[in-house]
Amino acid sequence: MTTPDDVARAIVVLAHPDTYWITGNVIGVDGGEDIVG
Amino acid sequence: MIQLKGWALALGASSRVRRGHQPRAGARGTEHLRRPSRSQGHAGQRRADRERDQGARPRGGVLQRQRRRSPRSAPRSSAADGARARGARRGGSRARAPPLARVRDAQALRRRSHEGSGQPVADGHDARRHGAQPRLLDAGGRRARAHDARRPHLRDDLRPGHARAAALRPVSAAKAALESHIRQLAAELGAARASPRTPSAPGVTDTPAPQKIPRHDADHRRGAPAQPAAGG
Numbered sequence: 480m481t482t483p484d485d486v487a488r489a490i491v492v493l494a495h496p497d498t499y500w501i502t503g504n505v506i507g508v509d510g511g512e513d514i515v516g
Numbered sequence: 517m518i519q520l521k522g523w524a525l526a527l528g529a530s531s532r533v534r535r536g537h538q539p540r541a542g543a544r545g546t547e548h549l550r551r552p553s554r555s556q557g558h559a560g561q562r563r564a565d566r567e568r569d570q571g572a573r574p575r576g577g578v579l580q581r582q583r584r585r586s587p588r589s590a591p592r593s594s595a596a597d598g599a600r601a602r603g604a605r606r607g608g609s610r611a612r613a614p615p616l617a618r619v620r621d622a623q624a625l626r627r628r629s630h631e632g633s634g635q636p637v638a639d640g641h642d643a644r645r646h647g648a649q650p651r652l653l654d655a656g657g658r659r660a661r662a663h664d665a666r667r668p669h670l671r672d673d674l675r676p677g678h679a680r681a682a683a684l685r686p687v688s689a690a691k692a693a694l695e696s697h698i699r700q701l702a703a704e705l706g707a708a709r710a711s712p713r714t715p716s717a718p719g720v721t722d723t724p725a726p727q728k729i730p731r732h733d734a735d736h737r738r739g740a741p742a743q744p745a746a747g748g
Contacts, residue, residue, distance in 0.1 A: 480719075480721070481717050481721040485721075486717045493714070493715060502706065502710075502711035502713055503713065504714075505691075505698055505713070506716065507717075507718070508715045509719050513718075
């Protein structure tokens with residue numbers, strides 16, 4: 480099950496100034512649930 | 517040839533039998549050669565043909581136009597038909613549906629009556645277990661049409677094996693909306709040197725809010741594995 484810490488880490492990555500070139504994207508934080516359907 | 521002439525004389529139609537044509541003895545499908553064709557000339561002959569054809573009709577059979585009529589109203593005169601048609605034209609909304617449409621409706625009702633019987637139909641849907649069938653709009657039409665077994669691809673997500681896909685329909689819509697919104701924001705705010713991006717965490721996140729739901733632990737353990745990509 481996804482924990483708040485898992486989502487928080489992804490937000491930290493996306494909010495980092497070094498990732499400014501990532502724009503208009505949606506990063507899945509689901510442990511690969513999309514892959515297995 | 518002698519035998520063929522005998523047939524023709526017995527039927528009184530010797531002039532219509534082609535010379536030189538002999539059906540093979542014992543060959544199947546020669547019934548049409550033994551019966552004379554329908555007369556085109558004299559009225560008396562046409563009447564005799566009509567009586568002969570009606571006599572050959574199986575007992576108890578009904579014509580197509582008599583199928584949906586009750587036995588009491590089956591013998592209907594042409595004058596009564598005309599009066600009924602005129603009344604239907606004047607009545608507007610009270611006009612009765614044509615007989616063929618009523619036949620189709622009756623078939624649809626019969627199909628729906630099977631669905632509440634607890635017996636699964638041909639495509640595996642049981643209304644008692646899976647709920648009633650929604651009515652779909654026909655392609656290009658406005659009238660709703662009942663489900664039937666000939667179009668199982670339109671309700672694949674309602675089968676028991678696809679129940680999870682049906683349950684994830686709002687999730688898919690939310691994900692598509694999120695992607696669309698973030699793309700639109702990136703297009704609008706890119707000039708301001710802003711770079712919108714977002715995480716997407718579908719599924720259940722273990723926050724304090726769902727912990728207040730009774731039996732949420734059991735539901736989560738059954739429905740959401742700890743690591744979906746790893747198979748559990």
